[in-house]
Amino acid sequence: MLSRWAPRKHTKSGVYLYGQDRLEIVDFGRKTDMLTSMPGSFDRDKTLVLPPEETSEDAAGRAVPEPVIAQLDAHLALMGVGFSYGEMEPADIELMMQTAYLVLRDTGRRPIEISSLRLKCLEAHGDENTLIWDNVKKRRYGRKLPITRETAAVIRTWQARRRQLEVPSRSQKYLFPSITDRSGIAHMGASLANAMREWVAAIPVLLSDELDEQGNRLPFDRSLIFPYAFRHSYAQRHADAGVPVDVLKELMDHRSIVTTMSYYQVSLKRKREAITTMRKHTIDRSGRPAPFTSTTDYEAQSVAVPFGNCREPSNVKAGGKACAIRFQCAGCGFYRPDPSYLPAIEEHVNDLRADRETAKAMDADDFVVRNLTDQITAFTNVADTMRDRLRRLPQDEREEIEEASGVLRKVRATRDHKLLPLTVIGKETPDAC
Ligand code: SF4
Structure with missing residues (x-):
């Protein structure tokens, strides 16, 4: 029984097969009678096939508000504390997770795009720094995003430390290595989300801008803080700053301006x-x-x-x-x-x-x-x-x-x-x- 969203497999030939690809192979095999010896139960299960991803994936509204981000930043030192990551030393885990968060916050890339950054992901020309990243979702590789000097400095600090570390052999070319060579993917996976969840839970107080009847600020709902929400924050920040929609479309690497426009909707x-x-x-x-x-x-x-x-x-x-x-x-x-x-x-x-x-x-x-x-x-x-x-x-x-x-x-x-x-x-x- 195969689901469209079954995890991808790394074959000997080095080709990645996604769940959808495998479903198509099964369909092709059935149509051409090449799978006659395969049991009938080995087939796609329609109930498990999710509809195509909605274009509203990037819709506004899920952004972590800037005042909340400021509170998170004030507790940055707690990010990664107590989190285990294979053989890695605690100080390195903390630096790695803090770097991943800052890059996520500053660049608005999708979590998978942060986790899969290459070790050599920076280009510098004079004062201008560019992040080289892969749009994994749309399979557009080697994309370039202008980033600030501060963000580049954060990446460089981790790059220097990362080069001194022993990492799984499959992870050599990645900025954020996987936990072990036996990990399903060659770079960091869900650990960023898990570390973030632990970090957010460890912050003593997180307040929203909403007030109760006495005029006191209400606690912020911590479940709204997860890696993808920082992509929304990035877009919202630029939209609020008056960045033209066509420029933001390029920054977000959207194909359709309609997706980007959702960040500009003002009632x-x-x-x-x-x-x-x-x-x-x-x-x-x-x-x-x-x-x-x-x-x-x-x-x-x-x-x-x-x-x-x-x-x-x-x-x-x-x-x-x-x-x-x-x-x-x-x-x-x-x-x-x-x-x-x-x-x-x-x-x-x-x-x-x-x-x-x-x-x-x-x-x-x-x-x-x-x-x-x-x-x-x-x-x-x-x-x-x-x-x-x-x-x-x-x-x-x-x-x-x-x-x-x-x-x-x-x-x-x-x-x-x-x-x-x-x-x-x-x-x-x-x-x-
Ligand atoms: S757009 Fe032209 S007409 Fe209008 S205020 Fe400016 S100069 Fe005057």
């Missing part, structure tokens, strides 16, 4: 609440308060353009694509930015500065440099005014605006996504890393 209620907060904090190009009279006014009488809202009627009608003066918004009477645009404005000022340097290097005419300087001054004034107004608000109101800003940026990231040729993911053989 209509949350969006309207965010607008209700934000509409009171819009200013005009001179920094004077220019609040929208209602949520409907904000939505119907303005359109989001790259650095703020625009109230110019023909541009509103054209969905923001018909600006007659090429988005020189900081000099336009129809410009209505709010704090949710601050990161975009700051980035734009940096771009304008770079353009000005280029213009000077090209010996461009004075009017070109002057125009860029005027835009830099105007946008900087807008940003300074908003920051100053935010600073003078009470803490709780500031936090409310920050949250609303995140929601609105997410809405815009979904709507505005452009397909950018941002991530180069080369196909390489696993041995190349």
Whole structure:
């Protein structure tokens, strides 16, 4: 009796056979009368065949919240303590498990993709570090993911220790070796989940952001902390930071943008609440308060353009694509930015500065440099005014605006996504890393 999800087998030829592959061999054998001598009971059992994996596997909602991750990080030293792993020394087990957790947290790869990382899984070019990993689920190998210097340093520390260790001969090329040569797979398997479960159980207090009737924070449900949930956290973190959906799709190595989009779904209620907060904090190009009279006014009488809202009627009608003066918004009477645009404005000022340097290097005419300087001054004034107004608000109101800003940026990231040729993911053989 064979199940689709029967564990894979490593054959003498070095070829992996998954449960599904074996079912197909049985089907083929039956159809071609090549298995006539095999008993009838050796067949696929339909009741054990699970439906194809749903595309919602990566759906949002199962992310470990960032405040909970911060509490886990504060107890990192407990990860792997008391966990046994074959002949490995306790200090090495702890370092290995802590490394695996940090890489899981920082890269958002699936647990199997972390467990099966190669020993040579890092590439460095100057200050840029890349993780080479295999998309085991989709069988796309030698994928590349940009990672931070800190994450790369964590991996390097373990790589150095790992090279000094005696590991099962089959595990030589893996970053996280298996327990013994008799293990079913050549690299770490379920131990990461088991070590995590023990670690989470050993942390004395883990609180959620929810409050009880007395205003005390409620305990966080520890069963929601498991390796795969950190993939959701990674996606949610990037979505909340306003990373465009097409970029996140590449980072997650999704084929379909629909899967990635699930992380950007913002309920209509949350969006309207965010607008209700934000509409009171819009200013005009001179920094004077220019609040929208209602949520409907904000939505119907303005359109989001790259650095703020625009109230110019023909541009509103054209969905923001018909600006007659090429988005020189900081000099336009129809410009209505709010704090949710601050990161975009700051980035734009940096771009304008770079353009000005280029213009000077090209010996461009004075009017070109002057125009860029005027835009830099105007946008900087807008940003300074908003920051100053935010600073003078009470803490709780500031936090409310920050949250609303995140929601609105997410809405815009979904709507505005452009397909950018941002991530180069080369196909390489696993041995190349
Ligand atoms: S420059 Fe004026 S009209 Fe053009 S997008 Fe900006 S605010 Fe709207």
